[in-house]
Amino acid sequence: MKNTILAAGAILFTLGLSAQNIARGYVFEDSNQNGKKDRKENGIPEVAVTNGQEVVLTNASGKYELPVGDDNIISIIKPSGYNIGKNEDNLPQFFYIHKPKGSPEAKFQGVAPTGKLPKSVDFALIPSEENEEFTALIFGDPQPYTKEEVEFFARGIVSEVEDVENVPFGLSMGDLVGNDLELFNPYIQAVKRVGIPWYNLQGNHDLNFDAEEDQLSDETYEAHFGPANYAFNYGKVHFIVLDNVLYPDPRDAKGYWGGFREDQLQFVANDLKYVPKDHLIVLAFHIPISEPDGDNFRDEDRDRLFELLQDYPNTLSLSAHTHIQKQDFFGKEEGWLQEEPHHHYNIGTTSGDWYSGKLDEAGIPVSTMRDGTPKGYAFINFHGNEYSIDYKVAGKPEDYQMEIFAPNVVAKGRRTKAGIFANFFMGTEGDEVMYRIDDGEWKEMMYVEEPDPSYVELVYEWDTTDKLMPGRRSSNPVKSDHLWRGNIPTYLETGEHTIEIKATDMFGKTHSAISSYRLEEAK
Incomplete structure (x- = not known):
């Protein structure tokens, strides 16, 4: 002592x-x-x-x-x-x-x-018995700007997982609200209905914007949720939760920048001294560490973090913020100091595309994200020091893991530049995505980096309709990091043809989806 x-x-x-x-x-x-x-x-x-x-x-x-x-x-x-x-x-x-x-x-x-x-x-x-096999529930960016949007969040997301079973805790990945910190309490009351212990972290829309230094930008957050930097253990997993929003931006005192203060990195270093090397380290913060060229995240802070993790072979990091979904992998070229790459999961958001888009039958915005990922939430399944991830699309069955786009009708016997597209929401380049037509031969689909045509169609309906639609126009499309393309066979019989797609994710799980297109004689 x-x-x-x-x-x-x-x-x-x-x-x-x-x-x-x-x-x-x-x-x-x-x-x-x-x-x-x-x-x-x-x-x-x-x-x-x-x-x-x-x-x-x-x-x-x-x-x-x-x-x-x-x-x-x-x-x-x-x-x-x-x-x-x-x-x-x-x-x-x-x-x-x-x-x-x-x-x-x-x-x-x-x-x-x-x-x-x-x-x-x-x-x-x-004292509590903790199984080394457990599942955590993860929400990305609830981000309501109004009480009406809190209600959208409560009815469109929380209601699906209310009284969820066999999940010991949940975590929201920042942007708990949208700048109006008076909404912290309505947000808390909404999440309370899930019925399990709930952890939170701070995002760039949860700040005290009148603060003149970063250490004081979390005062209202602290009053509601406690420390913005903390850690806890469950089973064989060690969770480190960090505020990685630097505000005001140290470069020009305007806006914010992704990164860490020195005291935060010291906390991580001191914390890891007492964590066994064979445990899984899960880091959770709001802004992705994978943003390019230091524009959105300070590169040297990521390098410092990687140095602290170099003796821990089992790691995962989580973020939200972007309102898209993607998987990133860091190798030695990106500063990772181990042979096996580090996985960074940028989670799709519960607010989707900021509560935009058509209203569903319940009056809630569909809010598909700009890369074609539907709004939803994640379940991370832990098995000792290993993990797998399931993304659950809000309002859809658990097996809805991809969206297929294909033309409704194509001219028989004519070449077409149209294609069959599969947006595999949890996918990443290198995953195996196959398709076949009418129980025919399985063929490999080609990974492409372009906007999802399903989302393009959804957005531009707003610009081509002659009637004002309820809700708010969705954001413009961006390229998807989980999109595959296949050619459309046209030299088949006229009539309906079945498209079947199967995709295997990074955890070895196989997912499938079915669609169709029709061939007609050209006139």
Whole structure:
């Protein structure tokens, strides 16, 4: 413990402390689940606790000590085999906010003054059996700008997974709201209905835009959700959740930039010291680390992160933000320091294309994304330190994993430049996508990088109709990263012909879809 105190003293300057202030407390087994450490309840040793930068382990009695300043959040890094209590809104309560004077005055209210540091800041844990095979539910960008859009989110997404079973927790990948932070509470009430503990992270539309420095851009977020940077364990998986939105942009003090502050990278480094090398490391942040040329993400921060991960062979990183869906793989040419590439999954969003497009039969915008991916959410299935991913399209059966585009009718015996297109939502270049016509020979489809014609057709209906349609025109198409093309056989009998497509994803799962086209004699 003396070593802990000495180490704490050495980082006072880093934390910006005007005077040494030490937070002390216990991590304990909450036998009666009242959230308070009673005399007969034992402390739990070797549990990681952090002030947002430094990470220490509790001693044999379950006690920890950490330095704090006037703006720190002390949080526990939940160990496997334990549950953390949650509040009435299903938000995990793994933190204590220490802001004696509260947040600075801003347009949206932050943390109220917390006053003097308590004598003991304790964290309750409840023993729980955790299966190393489990599934997490992931939402990308709910991003409602109005209460009406909160309702779209609640009815179009949350209602599908309400009271979901065999899923221990969920996570929203930032842009919880769309700039109006008064919508945090309606968002919380909507997600509460899922009925499971729910973690959150901060996106670029969840910021205090009147903040003059990045450290103060998350004050309202903290008041509702706790720390913007934290970690927890479940089974053989270690989750690290980070705010990777730098605001104001350090290049010109305008807008935002993807990246990390030094204290955040120090948190990751200190956290990983206590994570076994054979565990799966899952990093979750809002802005993709794969944006090109540093325009949207600071390259050196990605390189620093990769350095910290170089001794962990099992990794996955997650993002949202783009309102498309894609898979990226980082090898040595991209700065990854291991032989096997790193997988980065940029998740399709629950708001889709920002609640645009036609209204469905329930009056909810269809909101297909610009790359042709329908709005939806992801289930990540963990098997020890391995994983697989299922993308669920909202309002569709589980096996709806691709959209087929083909002409309705084609002239018999005439060559055509039209094609059969398969948008395989979870696909990536290198996946095997095959097609056949009328139970004929299976042929390989060609991977192409161009807009999905199904989405092009959907968008330009708005520009060609002579009647004003309800809803809002969708965004212009962009090239899809998961599109394949096949030729249309025209030298067949006149009449209807069946198109069958099968696609095998990166996890070895095979998916299929069926469509058709008609051949008619040319006139």
